[in-house]
Amino acid sequence: MKIVVYAICKNEAQFVSRWMKSMSEADQIVVLDTGSTDSTVEQLRALGAQVTVETIRPWRFDVARNRSLELVDPDADICVCTDLDEVFHPGWRNALEAAWVPGTTQATYRYTWSFRPDGGEGVVFWYEKIHARHGYRWVHPVHEVLEWVGPGQPGLKVPAEGIQLDHHPDPEKSRAQYLPLLELAVAETPQDDRSVHYLGREYLFRGRWDDCIHTLKQHLAMPSATWADERAASMRFIAQSYEHKGEPEEALYWYLRAVVQAPHLREPLVELALLLYTQQEWDGVLYFTQKALAIRERPRTYICEARAWGALPYDLRCQAYYHTNRPQLALEAARTALALEPQDERLQGNVKLLEEMCEALR
Template sequence: MRIAIYAIAKNEAKHVDGFLKTCQGADFVFVADTGSTDGTVEALRAGGATVVPIMIRPWRFDTARNAALALLPADIDICLALDLDERLSDGWREHFDKEWRPGATRGHYLYAWSHQADGSPGVEYWTDRCHARQGYLWRHACHEALFPDRLEEVHVYFKNLRVDHWPDSSKSRGQYLDLLEVAAAEEPHSARNAFYLTRERIFYRDWTGAEQEARRYLALPSATWKEQNSAVMGYLARCRAAVGDRAHALEWLRRATQTAPERREAWVQLADMLYETGDWAACYAAAAKALAIKKGPTAAFNDPRAASAHPHDLASFAASRLGQHATALKHAQDALSLSPGDERLARNVAALGKLAASA
């Protein structure tokens, strides 16, 4: 079984050494360079990668990735799309050889997107950029995805394969909004494209545009993924709160919890807003609902704060305001255990410990 790792790149010189190291074990490493001027091409070639310059005008990610895929040798069996700022887990080839099965066409693995400065992953979810050499193509101008082309898929779910993303915060994402506008116009019935466009408009604080696209998303027949629908309702709440309409923001958050009650994020967002309003009983109830959900994150739009110390911190503060100092102390201790270097949380534990002892 011959495995190729393939990528597209532009001015990624700082990531080349790590990329080449993580690719060790692949039978072929290929990079389609889209116009580097910082030595990326030379460094990749010096490290043994095959590099071919390509020109994509006007730019779109799916066209670039399809060009890279088309240039892979015909004798490759399995392809793994990897960006230069992504790293495979140690021993990936051994796990791959053990877990891939004959006849499979698509591999799913855990992905840790956008690691934070302290090394913790931003969001963890399952993704599937591992595929057979034939029968696949990339679609969507931005946030591109793989689709089968006249192929009956056979899936493998890797237990021991993981990819970690270490982003370069200095790189601009300015082209994303225009490309997402293109994608939404090309496929106006796609809930996926409407979701990403809503999220991008939120990023730019275009509250009016984001709300318009979010409402369009919810009206689409293709918007059937309840977890994503709940996330969009959360975006609508942000839009309403941003213009001072807290009443409707709370209404959207409550709808989000009803749509996907098993999703932690909606409960945490609701607890956040109830904290801002000073409704301590409701804030505690929402935070407790979030903490009762033990299922880990599974989607790219999950909020890492939901799995952090934050829900315990909210519950602790609300319980304290309700005079429940022992309960507040327990949540404060749990919050500190999840974020042991946080001095504010440490002070909370000390203060609540005294209150609980004197109660």
Template sequence: MKIAVYAISKNEEAFVERFCQSAADADYIIIADTGSTDETVRLARDQGASVYPICIAPWRFDHARNAALALVPSDADICIALDLDEVMMPGWRAEIEKTWTSEATRMRYQFDWSEGVLFQGNKVHKRQGYFWRHPCHEALEIDRRLTETFCVSDMTLITHLPDPTKPRGQYLDLLRLSHAEDPACPRTAFFLAREFTYHSLWDEAVKALEDFLAMPDTWVLERCWAQRLLGKAHHKLGREEEARSWYLRSVGEAPWSREPWADLAAFAYDLKDWEACYFAAKSGLAVKNKSNTYVDRPDLWGYSLYDTAALAAYHLGLHAEAVSLGAQALELAPDEERLANNLEFYKEKAL
């Protein structure tokens, strides 16, 4: 069995050595460089990677990844698509060799996105029959003439170590293009609508989110997220009743996840609706399991919901409850001075 790791790069000198060292057990490390002006290419070659310059203009991620995949030698059996800010975990090759079957065309495994977000990845695939589609948030797809068969591992094979300085300014135009090319794709429709909110384009976001929700075969957690974003958009536009309605709908869509409860609590906090804030925050805390998907918010499994619930409890005159919740918040973030000060304040009021 021959395994190839392939990636695209541009000015990744801070990450390329770590990337190559983590993938050292691969038979091939293929990097398609899209115009680096730093030391990325030299450092990668020093680590034994095969680096090829490519030009993708106008830029789109799927064409770049397809160019990288085309550079993988034809005798490779399995390919692993990575970004330069991702690393393979120790023991990854032995796990693939143990899990892969003769019928398999693709593998599911655990992917550590960072900050406590862990979900199922699927970018390990057979050399033949796969291609990338969509200009942005590109997806790996199989040729329709073939049958896709998954093998599954519970091991965390890949970890993401994100670069917070990477710009995302090009995403909006690429997502507009992606949606124009495939207007019936719910995944692309959702990502475009979400991107509008990142740019505070609230009116465009409202229309795009409503269009997404009208589509068939949408995923429940993305529907819930879209409803929460509609709540946020209407709140930003000063339409509080519409906002409240959407936040409540998001809770009804996925009451078993913390995210809609947290967003409802934050909305109620802004309005100083302390009863709603307290109820929503406590309901979120009653959810004990993550969805283990990319929609999980890491902060909701720290102190934030305890802090929100404590503040609401104080405003409702529930001083003993505020002390209890405030203490739990501080236990989860003992270095947060504000939480310590709040707890002392709650204790004084409880006397």
């Protein structure tokens, strides 16, 4: 099979060498540069990429992605869309070829979107930006996704076990363009529940609490908004906005709704426990963290939060045990939390304090 990597970029010279090495298992690497003023283009070409330079005005991610896809040779079998701040683990091609059975048109694979300061994984989900050369196009000005436009129905979407893609972004890169592009996306397709959800989440990121609440309540009222995981996320974001507004009872109501909406997810349970922690409702903290920790498998969707899968549930249990005079149980929880995030100085201090306390009680 002919496998082609394609990408868009602008001023990403710092990532070129690492990215090209990671993508080298492909038969061809095609890049659309949208106006770099650094050495990105020269470096890419020197390392063997086929680079086209064009300006996209007005800027939209879907237009840029579709133009970059047009640059891929028509005889390609599989297209692999990545960004220059992403890195495949070696062996990805073999894993992809093994998964790509006859009739496949799209593959999913494990994606680590963020990392903790100590290097541990943060947000992890399964991505789906590997697809057949023909029959797909990108849609939406931002948070763009693949849409099938070929004849009939798309073929198989297969999990490519063994493929791991890591995201190592530039922390200084601005996301200022996201909000206007999301507002444009909703204006263009107001019936698209996914775009409405993303817009509400962006308002949360910007601290626009009332806009977040209003938009996500709209999302929940949409007939097409039926995916329980995303509905629960909207409820969590509404709850967070009410917390920021100083309305804990409203926050509690929406967290409880989120738990009921998606009882298979850790995130609503952990965030509810965190709210109860602030209210010193220790029995509630223990109950909901226990329910969260009983969920042992991360979802493969993007609806996940790093802290729900890190030290936080155990840290909350440590605090609850400590405040209910159960230091030995607090120590056990503290040690588990520290094992998950061993570089955290506060967690280190918790273990030391509790060890001293338990020793004094003997």
